[in-house]
Amino acid sequence: MAEAAQPSATIIGAGIIGICCASYLQRAGYAVEILDPEPPGTMCSYGNAGGICPGSCIPIAGPGMLRNLPGWLMDKEGPLHIRLAYLPALLPWLLRFLAAGRVAEVRRISSAMRALHAPTFACYEPLLRASGSTDLLAKRGQLFVYESADGPAHDAFGLSLRRDAGVKVEILDQSDLRDLEPALAPIFRSAVFLPEQGQCANPGRLVANLARAVERDGGIIRRTRVHAITMQDGKPASLATDQGTRPVETLVVAAGAWSAPLARQLGCKVPLETERGYHAMVAGADTGLRTQTIWAERKFVAAPMEEGIRFAGTVELAGLAAPPNMRRADLLLRQGRRMLRHVPEGTVGRWMGHRPSLPDSLPVISASPHHDNVFFAFGHGHMGLIGGSVTGRLIADLVSGAPPVIDPAPYRVDRFH
Ligand SMILES: Cc1cc2nc3c(=O)[nH]c(=O)nc-3n(C[C@H](O)[C@H](O)[C@H](O)COP(=O)(O)OP(=O)(O)OC[C@H]3O[C@@H](n4cnc5c(N)ncnc54)[C@H](O)[C@@H]3O)c2cc1C
DSSP, X not given: OOOOOOOEEEEEOOSHXXXXXXXXXXXXXXXXXXXXXXXXXXXXTTSSOOEXXXXXXXXXXXXXXXXXXXXXXXXXXSSEEEOGGGHHHHHHHHHXXXXXXXXXXXXXXXXXXXXXXXXXXXXXXXXXXXXXXXXXXXXXXXXXXXSSTTHHHHTHHHHHHHHHTTOOOEEEEHHHHHHHOTTBOTTOOEEEEETTOEEESOHHHHHHHHHHHHHHTTOEEEOOOEEEEEEETTEEEEEEETTEEEEOSEEEEOOGGGOXXXXXXXXXXXXOEEEEEEXXXXXXXXXXXOSEEEETTTTEXXXXXXXXXXXXXXXXXXXXXXXXXXXXXXXXXXXXXHHBSOOOOOOEEEEEEEEEEOTTSOOEEEEOSSOTTEEEEEOBGGGHHHHHHHHHHHHHHHHHTXXXXXXXXXXXXXXXX
């Protein structure tokens, strides 16, 4: 009897999401080809804060948002910046974003976030083992630190969401905090510690390792951009790329912040924006900080990485085309130096990345409602590293028809209509 031909899948995008999809599709028996003009993991997945946190279940838009917005926008050192010229284009997304901040919506979104993030370690485990990357994940917990003594009380709603979701939460006073992280400057008087969270010591290296394992196992990674999707018999049959035409059997769109035009060509209109974020990284600097720590009032992260200390965060709404404003990275460095007792001098790297963000803080992980050979995996916003492994597994389940690892309903591509 002739052997059945191996099924194949083409993935557009070699960020953490595309590479995790490829890894899991290989495990489900698919031959995979990944198309991306950039080397794997060198766009948004490169410079993030490295948090891999099963207990991340607080949507970005919340009930207090509207009250805080004017103050943040007026404050040049605040965590949010909107380029005025971009406001008209942004407005429809912004209105949806604010609507997602209503209490009932926040509760619904929070439980979908928790469902997606809770199995993150379990879904990363086989990928880390197979790619020799287990050293890159440390489960040391995550700290939110406050200058005010009653900081956690101001975040009571968020804490209740975490507790309701079964996330372990510990409230620390100044002396507990000093014992846990003596490297922090003595300006912080209270903290929340989430002991079950994890930290990746080098997100760029993680994606590169996972990509090498995909290639070792027979996958092909082509450095080429997809320009157009060609239909035949009512469904995608090939892709027009910089290097000519590539045939397609099953297609997964995982092009991060650049996914919307591809989805539109496939009949799906999604309100995808980019929340641009920055980092300043002091190479070789050992500050003594062990835990990924968020300055809660200023909303940025100090992340100890294998190559130094990384201060990452801020949201800049200015679209995909505007050049970076590295003053935002400099601001992170200044604030980072206030946050820690000692940040040694060292070479400072400044970086900007495009978070792919949907207004309800949830990604699209979905079969297409129009074509049975098309799947979408994008829009992970602030949490793509956390969501990467489970997204890869869920996409492989949807493609192969296996029972889905989690209920895919909250992440449907057509939920915005
Ligand atoms: C400052 C900052 C801190 C962050 N901290 C964290 C954190 O601690 N934890 C966490 O979980 N997340 C964090 N994130 C978010 C996380 O980095 C993103 O959600 C994640 O990287 C998105 O991955 P992706 O694969 O969708 O996108 P990307 O990594 O951007 O990959 C998309 C790929 O698609 C390719 N592409 C685009 N268009 C085409 C095309 N037409 N043809 C072919 N290829 C194409 C691009 O070249 C790119 O390589 C942070 C983000 C920022 C900016």
